[in-house]
Amino acid sequence: MTDVIVIGGGVIGLSIAWELAGHGLSVRVLEQGQFGREASWAGAGMLPPGNLANARTPEARLRGATHQLWPDWSKGLTSFTGMDNGFTRCGAIEVRFPGCSDLSDWKNGVAALKAEGVLIETEDVSEIIRRFPVLSSEVSHAYNLPDFCQVRNPRHLKALQIGCMMRGVELVAGSPVRRIETSRGRVDAVYAGGIDHRAAEFVFAGGAWSGELLGQLGIELEIEPIKGQIVLLRTTQPEFRSVIQVGREYLVPRNDGRILVGSTEERSGFDKRNTAEAIGHLIRFAERVVPNLKHAEFERCWAGLRPHSATDRPYIGRLPQLHNASIAAGHYRYGLHLSPITAVLIRQILLKQPVQLPEDCRVTPGSDPSLFW
Ligand SMILES: Cc1cc2nc3c(=O)[nH]c(=O)nc-3n(C[C@H](O)[C@H](O)[C@H](O)COP(=O)(O)OP(=O)(O)OC[C@H]3O[C@@H](n4cnc5c(N)ncnc54)[C@H](O)[C@@H]3O)c2cc1C
Known part of the structure; x- marks a missing residue:
């Protein structure tokens, strides 16, 4: 048996x-x-x-x-x-724009990561913008996480x-x-x-x-399904190498110039359809964070169902x-x-x-x- x-x-x-x-x-x-x-x-x-x-x-x-x-x-x-499998230590930067509503969560999050001993190399926004010139100059808060990884x-x-x-x-x-x-x-x-x-x-x-x-x-x-939609953009050459996160939304660059833009959190049962509203939102989000992405090619989009436990x-x-x-x-x-x-x-x-x-x-x-x- x-x-x-x-x-x-x-x-x-x-x-x-x-x-x-x-x-x-x-x-x-x-x-x-x-x-x-x-x-x-x-x-x-x-x-x-x-x-x-x-x-x-x-x-x-x-x-x-x-x-x-x-x-x-x-x-x-x-x-x-x-x-x-494309596993790589790509690093990540976490950023916020002026007027964002979760700055106290941001401060608590940074403090918790530091207490945990997770490496944060810099919290200096101008230093981060210098290292990532593609990033919007409007960004007001940022830190980086060099040990962040990704897998294809x-x-x-x-x-x-x-x-x-x-x-x-x-x-x-x-x-x-x-x-x-x-x-x-x-x-x-x-x-x-x-x-x-x-x-x-x-x-x-x-x-x-x-x-x-x-x-x-x-x-x-x-356990309930929570839909997440993703947009895949393609650029002729990689614009940046590190993941960029803005709270629960993010840009994930692959090493071939593709960039995943995600994601939504939607309660819509087992429905995996993409919607114009969500895709439009994700594209605008990507352009706001990395303005150059307005020139990127739209390759495709998809959705998946995250298993969320209560x-x-x-x-x-x-x-x-x-x-x-x-x-x-x-x-x-x-x-x-x-x-x-x-x-x-x-x-x-x-x-x-x-x-x-x-x-x-x-x-x-x-x-x-x-x-x-
Ligand atoms: C848009 C999006 C972005 C995400 N980004 C990340 C990320 O960056 N990092 C990360 O860690 N996680 C991420 N996640 C979450 C991650 O994808 C899920 O947590 C993970 O895939 C769950 O794996 P699983 O094997 O439990 O579920 P699934 O991949 O859904 O696999 C479950 C499988 O069980 C099968 N199945 C169900 N019922 C039966 C049955 N009765 N008989 C036989 N087979 C059955 C299904 O067909 C399915 O193939 C993301 C998810 C989404 C949707």
Whole structure:
């Protein structure tokens, strides 16, 4: 019998499969559509810095732990598969314009990063404008984060698929799990593609669809889809190399002159359509931050559904109601970034190894979290 069946083939499910197979387990991943084509493909691939040693909040601990893992995680995958996922330490600058309404959040954010020991090289706006002459001269506040990284997520997902196959993982596309069969507090099988799939352990990693899937067992997951739209611009040569963030909106430059402009946060169910209003807004935003982008070519736009959990923290751990089932879902805006630590935590839980992070870093649905660590 297969050791582990993972339901959902986004970055979370594939990373878990890659990690478990690397520790000798036999793994099958069931994906309802195509592997890595939902939120994980749509994302911008930003990987913000952290520092686990000084992290004080659950969010900072998860961010710090995954930040530590990314370089080796990426190197291991690249050397195993021969595929370059575009992981790079590109740095980022965070900027604000005069009159912005969140300056007290800004100050608290800077103080929190400093307390955490995250490197900020300069907060001098004129120095930053000197280093990034493409930036609007209207910018009134800025600091930089040299340890900010990015990954080309579509390439990373391809590499994960190839890596999984090379490690013997069975990747089954076009197989929506429609039914979960349970008895005596265990999952016996999941029904997909006309077959009952049996395994010793099951991991549910269905992203924004996780609530629907587990709802049939009466497990109430407060995970909802939050749509994010992205515009892709193309310039003939790279205008800048670092990510530019303005609060929750950003420009992510790729090294081939493409620039991702993101993103919206919209509650519109499972609707992934692009709207004129959002695309117009993102293009105006890009031009305001880097005025030269008015000459950029509009290449395309898309949208993805972020899995948002009501607690703002991902569900990572055993499902309290079922002895052989775990969940890894609800990573909202940070699922690409948190994918290595999620995979490591799930491996530690399934193999009964010491678990690296304390329980408050993630939640399990409808339960006393202390039962699961
Ligand atoms: C516009 C946008 C920008 C983003 N930018 C970033 C960023 O810069 N950095 C970052 O870290 N994160 C970013 N994110 C968030 C990140 O993309 C998500 O948190 C992450 O992709 C979630 O991964 P996942 O595997 O849980 O979900 P998904 O990628 O959605 O994968 C879930 C998979 O499960 C499958 N599935 C669901 N139900 C079933 C079923 N019943 N049977 C079989 N298969 C099923 C789905 O088809 C899907 O392929 C962004 C997201 C968006 C939309």
